[in-house]
Amino acid sequence: MAxxxxxxxxxxxxxxxxxxxxxTLPIVRDLLVGPRRFTDLRRGLPGLAPNLLIDRxxxxxxxxxxxRAELPPPAARQVYRLTPRGRALEPVILxxxxxxxxxxxxxSDSLEIFPEQTPVALLTFARTEFLPPWExxxxxxxTDRGPFTFSVGPTxxxxxxxxxxxxxxGVTPGPSQEADVHLGLSTxxxxxxxxxxxxxxxxxxxxxxxxxxxxxxxxxxxxxFGFEPPD
Amino acid sequence: MAxxxxxxxxxxxxxxxxxxxxxTLPIVRDLLVGPRRFTDLRRGLPGLAPNLLIDRxxxxxxxxxxxRAELPPPAARQVYRLTPRGRALEPVILxxxxxxxxxxxxxSDSLEIFPEQTPVALLTFARTEFLPPWExxxxxxxTDRGPFTFSVGPTxxxxxxxxxxxxxxGVTPGPSQEADVHLGLSTxxxxxxxxxxxxxxxxxxxxxxxxxxxxxxxxxxxxxFGFEPPD
DNA sequence: CCGCATCCGTTTCGATACTG
DNA sequence: CAGTATCGAAACGGATGCGG
Numbered sequence: 001m002a003x004x005x006x007x008x009x010x011x012x013x014x015x016x017x018x019x020x021x022x023x024t025l026p027i028v029r030d031l032l033v034g035p036r037r038f039t040d041l042r043r044g045l046p047g048l049a050p051n052l053l054i055d056r057x058x059x060x061x062x063x064x065x066x067x068r069a070e071l072p073p074p075a076a077r078q079v080y081r082l083t084p085r086g087r088a089l090e091p092v093i094l095x096x097x098x099x100x101x102x103x104x105x106x107x108s109d110s111l112e113i114f115p116e117q118t119p120v121a122l123l124t125f126a127r128t129e130f131l132p133p134w135e136x137x138x139x140x141x142x143t144d145r146g147p148f149t150f151s152v153g154p155t156x157x158x159x160x161x162x163x164x165x166x167x168x169x170g171v172t173p174g175p176s177q178e179a180d181v182h183l184g185l186s187t188x189x190x191x192x193x194x195x196x197x198x199x200x201x202x203x204x205x206x207x208x209x210x211x212x213x214x215x216x217x218x219x220x221x222x223x224x225f226g227f228e229p230p231d
Numbered sequence: 232m233a234x235x236x237x238x239x240x241x242x243x244x245x246x247x248x249x250x251x252x253x254x255t256l257p258i259v260r261d262l263l264v265g266p267r268r269f270t271d272l273r274r275g276l277p278g279l280a281p282n283l284l285i286d287r288x289x290x291x292x293x294x295x296x297x298x299r300a301e302l303p304p305p306a307a308r309q310v311y312r313l314t315p316r317g318r319a320l321e322p323v324i325l326x327x328x329x330x331x332x333x334x335x336x337x338x339s340d341s342l343e344i345f346p347e348q349t350p351v352a353l354l355t356f357a358r359t360e361f362l363p364p365w366e367x368x369x370x371x372x373x374t375d376r377g378p379f380t381f382s383v384g385p386t387x388x389x390x391x392x393x394x395x396x397x398x399x400x401g402v403t404p405g406p407s408q409e410a411d412v413h414l415g416l417s418t419x420x421x422x423x424x425x426x427x428x429x430x431x432x433x434x435x436x437x438x439x440x441x442x443x444x445x446x447x448x449x450x451x452x453x454x455x456f457g458f459e460p461p462d
Numbered sequence: 463c464c465g466c467a468t469c470c471g472t473t474t475c476g477a478t479a480c481t482g
Numbered sequence: 483c484a485g486t487a488t489c490g491a492a493a494c495g496g497a498t499g500c501g502g
Contacts, residue, residue, distance in 0.1 A: 004253075004475085004492085007278060009342040011355045012260050012324055015331030022235075022251070022494070029243050038465055047238060049495050054466060077464080092326045093243055099323055100246030111240040124242045129393045162360045235473080235494085253475070269484050280476055281485060308483080467500080474493070481486070 003059075018063055019089065023048050023056055025096070028065070028082065028089050033119050035069060035081035044114050060086070091166045097124025104191055118145050119171040125190060126150070128165030130223040138221045139179035141210075143186045149176040150221075181221045184210035194226030201230040234290075249294055250320065254279050254287055256327070259296070259313065259320050264350050266300060266312035275345050291317070322397045328355025335422055349376050350402040356421060356456055357381070359396030363451040370410035371456075372441075374417045380407040381452075412452045415441035425457030432461040 006013035019025055023045065030036055030044050041053060057080055060066035065086035068078050082089075101124055107113075122140060131152055138150040153168045185193075189208060192198045200222070203209035211218050211230075219229035237244035250256055254276065261267060261275050272284060288311055291297035296317035299309050313320075332355055338344075353371060362383055369381040384399045416424075420439060423429045431453070434440035442449050442461075450460035 006257060007342055008257075008348070009335065009338055009344045010260075010348050011328035011331035011335055011352055013257055013331070014334040015327040016256060018334070019330075020253070020256070025247060025251070026237060026239075026244055029241075047495075050466065052494065088330055092323070092330055095323045095326045096246040097242035099250075099319055100242035100244070103245040103249070104240065104242055107240055111238055113240045117239070117241050121242055129395045164360045278476075283475065285485060
């Protein structure tokens with residue numbers, strides 16, 4: 001039985017034929033952070049039935065976006081991870097996330113929060129058109145979710161090839177020893193700053209926004225995360 | 232009767248809650264080019280039943296991504312068009328398309344081709360990380376689909392705000408009087424050049440790729456469309 | 463416990479026919 | 483032209499079971 005297809009010779013619908021199914025992109029989102037076991041994925045995706053999860057993983061494997069890897073004996077048996085082609089979905093996920101950020105104004109309590117997804121969320125908060133031309137490391141301390149390291153890489157790759165913004169930056173959980181900038185605040189404040197609903201100066205004087213590091217780098221980091229640097 | 236939701240406080244899944252339904256993004260894709268009537272949309276989306284189309288349009292209207300507009304008396308009654316918020320989906324569609332371009336290597340005859348979608352397809356072909364810092368107009372003559380005008384705007388908007396690449400460029404059907412660059416070739420050749428499956432120099436000497444205009448601008452246009460400028 | 467497989471009620475989708 | 487109405491097929495969601 002041929003799977004559903006839009007049957008158009010168009011890049012958008014051909015992409016949707018592969019990844020437009022329900023749960024497919026959320027699964028890829030979770031795999032973006034790193035390899036995951038079946039049960040790890042289930043934990044981060046409540047509401048997704050196990051049969052559907054295995055269906056999706058098999059489909060993704062069949063089209064070459066995901067592969068299974070065996071782990072050495074002491075650890076758990078196998079993990080699912082993205083292939084390079086699967087990682088090519090990162091810009092898609094991030095753009096979707098950037099569209100979705102504006103929907104996050106009210107953290108309804110009917111919506112669950114999963115810490116594993118914070119790195120991807122932080123990446124979507126970043127406005128890549130404000131990335132500085134230089135490299136830098138920003139430690140973002142989300143008071144309600146812990147420390148994360150946001151890294152900005154070079155503008156060009158080997159042989160002078162320009163890099164896409166999404167290839168220039170990444171987020172990993174945990175602190176960094178060599179951060180150029182430290183940024184401390186809560187998730188909600190970060191979101192509200194982005195919407196312009198809060199004044200950064202007020203937050204700083206209220207002790208709810210902490211900024212440290214070289215002023216130029218700090219200012220750049222603020223603009224990347226959606227607000228004007230105070231003072 | 233609440234619609235299906237991923238129920239996560241995550242920008243990606245909240246975006247998918249709005250636009251992750253089947254046919255939703257293809258509808259938005261067609262509206263990106265301009266306002267469309269009900270029947271126009273149907274023509275470009277075969278396989279989409281009319282009841283589902285109206286369902287999707289009503290949903291999109293309810294969440295503020297699409298609005299109905301009445302046309303002046305002589306013309307047809309009403310059209311559907313994107314709101315500014317709906318237009319914010321353009322980067323999502325384009326990234327999906329960029330992922331999908333690599334799937335277009337073989338134009339299977341089970342896949343239909345709709346001329347109305349060519350402007351969006353052309354935009355997805357463009358590698359925005361290669362956009363030059365200057366403004367320019369490129370007329371792309373697809374020998375099998377007609378002329379299109381690809382415009383590159385300024386790097387910064389009013390007040391010095393940097394613009395996202397997708398906000399810097401656009402495609403309209405038809406030729407341009409003030410094109411800086413002319414690029415003539417078939418859709419298939421364009422796709423194959425992008426994949427590196429063809430040598431641009433061969434195509435030029437074979438008369439299947441025509442390039443005109445200021446050499447620097449031509450070279451830039453070639454890189455944007457995925458191949459090294461010949462000579 | 464992990465990694466699924468099976469079963470089953472509900473929702474959504476797709477195709478066709480019909481109406482103002 | 484712009485939808486409604488109907489209905490069978492497919493997809494989804496939840497619960498349960500089961501071997502390693």
